[in-house]
Amino acid sequence: MSGRRYDYGRTAMIGIGTPQANPTVEAELRIILPPGCALAVNRLTSSSDDPMQRLRDYLEGLEASLDQYDTLRPDAYGFGCTGSSYLIDANAEVRIVERIEERLGYPVVTATAAIRWQLAQLGAKRIALASPYPPALSEAARAYWTGAGFDLVEVRRIDTGSGDTRSIYTLGSEDARPAAEALGRLEIDAVLLSGTGMPSLALIADAADSGPALLSSNLCLANRLSDLVGLPAPTGWRSRLAEALAPIKGAPAR
CATH class of the missing domain: 3.40.50.1860 (Rossmann fold)
Structure with missing residues (x-):
């Protein structure tokens, strides 16, 4: 981990990349990771109408996507899309990750890794x-x-x-x-x-x-990110899940 300290995220600043329409990655990682971890989320984007090409674009364009962070340097970054890795040559994925880590200076892990x-x-x-x-x-x-x-x-x-x-x-x-x-x-x-x-x-x-x-995919990604920033595997997330799924008092029935 870096020597920086934030008011929010004093345990770790975790970067997460999530496909542009995906509502699940951020929600589940906020539940799994301990409250002391802050999430900095960026959207993986593609304008392709072809679902398979979109998935390729997310990974092949990851380095450009990370420019959304500007000067922010998370302690570790998780690429939250499993399907991209299924469509990209494994050696090409390794080269993408290594190039980003060398340029930006923080560890990057894909969901499949x-x-x-x-x-x-x-x-x-x-x-x-x-x-x-x-x-x-x-x-x-x-x-x-x-x-x-x-x-x-x-x-x-x-x-x-x-x-x-x-x-x-x-x-x-x-x-x-x-x-x-x-x-x-x-x-x-x-x-x-x-x-x-x-x-x-x-x-x-x-x-x-x-x-x-x-x-x-999300549980494994959270566990690996915790490991990369020197934290034990997250515990206590089941109680946070129960709270997140509890009915909202006074809300109209759906």
């Missing part, structure tokens, strides 16, 4: 994937995790009813529950709920202590 780190921490080799993606991106995800050396036992799609990846943002945790529970009965080490746009903390909070670990 955070997931790989978390799986390594758990010693997990046999995994299953719950995928809220259209078929082509689901297949790219399969190729990515297989190419990364994992035994990917099953990929189970969560249908959003659209080929546009932005339709993920309409999902709730309950939409992923059938897939997560089915995959959790397999002889595997971990179930990955892929995609930073799909809410998942309620599912993880409900998961049994026995059986395969249930992980999400």
Whole structure:
């Protein structure tokens, strides 16, 4: 961590990049990370109408996106988009990250790199994937995790009813529950709920202590960012989640 101190974010200043229409990354990381961490969020943008090209643009244009921070230098930065890594050559991603770290002077971690780190921490080799993606991106995800050396036992799609990846943002945790529970009965080490746009903390909070670990892109990203700034894995987020999901007194029923 840097020697700077802020009134807000005295524990750490964490940078987060989130796809332009994604409402989930920032919300879940604010719940997971301890209150002493401040989030500085920038939007990953693309003008492409092609969902796959948009995802590529987010990562290929990351260095330019970080210029939004001007002189701000976070203690660590998390790229909050899993699908981009499934479509970019892995070596090209490494070069992008290394170039940014050398120029800006702070660590940068992608969501997929955070997931790989978390799986390594758990010693997990046999995994299953719950995928809220259209078929082509689901297949790219399969190729990515297989190419990364994992035994990917099953990929189970969560249908959003659209080929546009932005339709993920309409999902709730309950939409992923059938897939997560089915995959959790397999002889595997971990179930990955892929995609930073799909809410998942309620599912993880409900998961049994026995059986395969249930992980999400956002939880792994928060854990890795905590590690990079010298903090232990976040605890206490379940109570913050309960508070965030509690009904608002006096609010009209929806």
